Amino acid sequence: MMNHHDFQQDPDDDDGVMESLLLHDEPSNPLQPPPNPNPNPKPDHHHPLLPSTQSPKSPTTFNSFLDPPSYAEAIFTSFDSSSSSSSNGTNHSHHHNRNTLTDELPSRSGSGSVSDYLYIFVSDPQKEQETSASLVPGAATTFYTYLITTRTDLPEFGSSTSEFAVRRRFRDVVTLSDRLAESYRGYFVPVRPDKSTVESQVMQKQEFVEQRRAAVEKYLRKLAAHPVIRRSEELRLFLEAKGRLPLQKSTDVASRMLDGAVKLPKQLFGSEVATAGELSEVVQPAKGGRDLLRIFKELKQSVTNDWGGSKPLVVEEDKEFLERKEKLVEFEQQLSGVSQQAESLVKHQQDMGETMGELGLAFVKLTKFETEEAIFDSQRTRASDMRNVATAAVKASRLYRELNTQTIKHLDKLHEYLGTMLAVNNAFADRASALLTVQTLSSELASLNSRIEKLEVASSKIFGGDKSRMRKIEELKEAIRVTENAKTCADSEYERIKENNRSELERINKERHDDFLSMLRGFVVNQAGYAEKMAAVWEKLAEETTAYSKEAAEL
Numbered sequence: 001m002m003n004h005h006d007f008q009q010d011p012d013d014d015d016g017v018m019e020s021l022l023l024h025d026e027p028s029n030p031l032q033p034p035p036n037p038n039p040n041p042k043p044d045h046h047h048p049l050l051p052s053t054q055s056p057k058s059p060t061t062f063n064s065f066l067d068p069p070s071y072a073e074a075i076f077t078s079f080d081s082s083s084s085s086s087s088n089g090t091n092h093s094h095h096h097n098r099n100t101l102t103d104e105l106p107s108r109s110g111s112g113s114v115s116d117y118l119y120i121f122v123s124d125p126q127k128e129q130e131t132s133a134s135l136v137p138g139a140a141t142t143f144y145t146y147l148i149t150t151r152t153d154l155p156e157f158g159s160s161t162s163e164f165a166v167r168r169r170f171r172d173v174v175t176l177s178d179r180l181a182e183s184y185r186g187y188f189v190p191v192r193p194d195k196s197t198v199e200s201q202v203m204q205k206q207e208f209v210e211q212r213r214a215a216v217e218k219y220l221r222k223l224a225a226h227p228v229i230r231r232s233e234e235l236r237l238f239l240e241a242k243g244r245l246p247l248q249k250s251t252d253v254a255s256r257m258l259d260g261a262v263k264l265p266k267q268l269f270g271s272e273v274a275t276a277g278e279l280s281e282v283v284q285p286a287k288g289g290r291d292l293l294r295i296f297k298e299l300k301q302s303v304t305n306d307w308g309g310s311k312p313l314v315v316e317e318d319k320e321f322l323e324r325k326e327k328l329v330e331f332e333q334q335l336s337g338v339s340q341q342a343e344s345l346v347k348h349q350q351d352m353g354e355t356m357g358e359l360g361l362a363f364v365k366l367t368k369f370e371t372e373e374a375i376f377d378s379q380r381t382r383a384s385d386m387r388n389v390a391t392a393a394v395k396a397s398r399l400y401r402e403l404n405t406q407t408i409k410h411l412d413k414l415h416e417y418l419g420t421m422l423a424v425n426n427a428f429a430d431r432a433s434a435l436l437t438v439q440t441l442s443s444e445l446a447s448l449n450s451r452i453e454k455l456e457v458a459s460s461k462i463f464g465g466d467k468s469r470m471r472k473i474e475e476l477k478e479a480i481r482v483t484e485n486a487k488t489c490a491d492s493e494y495e496r497i498k499e500n501n502r503s504e505l506e507r508i509n510k511e512r513h514d515d516f517l518s519m520l521r522g523f524v525v526n527q528a529g530y531a532e533k534m535a536a537v538w539e540k541l542a543e544e545t546t547a548y549s550k551e552a553a554e555l
Contacts, residue, residue: 185497434490444483
C-alpha cells in the first residue's frame with residue numbers, strides 16, 4: 001500500500017502525479033515492446049489507417065501517456081520479430097544519417113538473391129527558386145528539391161557496390177513516372193503520388209513538404225522492389241545522373257492537341273505521308289497524342305464495338321485472362337471493405353487507449369482528494385487501491401497504443417494493395433488500348449481493300465480503263481502498305497503487353513500470398529500477445545485489491 005506522504009505534491013501538478021505513477025513493469029521480457037525512445041517526436045505524415053482528427057491535447061513530460069499518441073512516429077518491437085526485419089518501409093525522420101543506409105535491408109528484388117539490392121532514401125528538402133518558369137517578368141517560382149540517396153550493387157549501376165546521391169524536384173518524379181508508363185506498358189508500374197492542385201498555397205507548410213518527401217520515398221522504393229523496373233534505364237538515370245534529369249519531359253496535352261489539329265487537314269486530304277516516326281507512335285495510346293485522325297478513328301471503333309451489330313475483326317480471346325481480371329475486380333471490392341474495417345479498428349484502439357489514460361488521470365485526482373481529506377485508515381486504504389487502479393489504467397493505455405502501432409504496421413498492407421490495384425488497372429487499360437488500336441487498323445485495312453475492289457470493278461467497265469480510278473487505286477494500295485506496317489507494329493505491341501500482363505499476374509499472385517500470410521501472422525500474434533499483457537495488468541490489480549474486496553464484503 002502507498003503511504004500518505006506519497007501524495008504531498010502541488011494539487012495542480014497532474015503531470016507530476018502521473019510521473020509518480022511511472023510504471024515499474026516486471027523483469028524485461030524480449031517480447032515486451034520498449035517505450036518510445038524519443039519523448040518529443042516530430043509530427044510525421046498522416047498515415048492512411050489513422051483517423052483524420054486528433055485530440056487537441058498538449059504533450060506532457062510523461063511521454064504523452066494520456067495524450068493521443070503519434071503512432072506513425074512511435075517505434076516499438078513487434079511480438080513477431082520476423083515481420084519487423086522484413087519491412088523496408090519504416091518511418092524515419094528526414095534528418096536521417098546517410099551512413100545508416102548500410103544497416104538497412106535492401107528492397108525485395110523478386111530474384112531471391114540478397115546480393116542484388118537497391119535501397120533508396122529521400123531526405124533533406126530544400127527550397128529553391130526558378131525565374132525562367134514564371135509568367136511575370138522578374139518574378140520567381142518556389143519549389144522544393146529532395147536529396148535522393150541510393151545504395152546498390154546492381155550491375156546496371158556500374159561498380160559492385162555503389163552509394164550516390166542526386167537532387168530532384170517533384171516535376172522530375174512526374175517525368176520519371178510518364179517515361180516508365182510509356183516504356184513498360186502492361187507491367188504493374190507503381191502509381192506515383194498525386195500532384196497537389198493547391199500546391200503553391202500549401203508549399204510553405206512544413207507538414208506538406210514532409211508528406212511529399214515520405215510519399216516520394218515510398219514511391220521510389222516500390223519502383224526499386226519491382227523486378228523489371230528496378231533495372232530500367234529510366235530509373236537508373238533518375239537516381240544516378242547529376243544535374244538536370246536527362247529524360248525527355250512530357251509535352252502538355254494542349255500542345256499535343258494543337259500539333260494534331262495542324263496535321264488533321266493534311267491527313268484528311270491525303271497530303272500527309274506517314275513517316276517511320278509516326279509508325280512508331282502506334283505502340284503508344286492514341287489518347288492525348290498528336291494524331292487527331294487516329295483518335296477519331298479509334299473512338300469510332302470503340303463505339304462500333306459497344307453498339308455495333310457486327311463483331312470486331314480482332315477480339316480478346318484469352319478466357320483465362322478475362323476470368324482472372326474479373327476475379328481481381330471482385331478482390332479489389334472486398335479489399336476496400338476490409339480496409340475500411342481496419343481503419344475502424346485502429347480508431348477504436350486509439351479511443352480505448354485515450355479513454356484508459358483519461359480514466360487513470362481521473363482516478364489520480366480522486367485519489368488525491370481522498371488522501372487529502374482522509375480521517376480514517378480505511379479512507380487511506382481506499383485511496384491506495386484507487387491509485388493502483390490508476391496505475392493499471394495507465395499501463396493499459398500504453399499497451400493499447402503500442403498495439404495500435406503494430407496494428408497499423410501490419411494492416412497497412414491492405415492500403416498498399418489498394419494502390420497496387422491502381423497499377424493493375426492501368427496495365428489492363430494498356431492492354432485494352434493496344435487491342436483497340438489493332439481493331440481500328442484491321443477495320444481500316446478492310447475498308448481500304450473494299451474501296452479498291454469497288455474501284456477496280458468500276459474501272460473494268462470502261463474500255464481502256466479509267467486513269468483517274470487507276471491512280472486512286474495506286475494511292476489506296478500505298479495506304480494499305482503503310483497501314484499494314486502500322487498494324488504489324490500494333491500486333492507486336494499488343495502481344496508484348498499480353499505477355500507482360502501474364503508475367504505480372506503470376507508475380508503478384510505469389511507476392512500477395514506471401515504478403516498476406518505475413519500480415520495476418522503479425523496481426524494475430526500481436527493481438528494475442530497484447531491481450532495477454534493487458535490481462536496480466538488487470539489480474540495483478542485484482543490480486544492487489546483482493547484483501548480490500550473481502551473486507552468490503554464482510555461489512
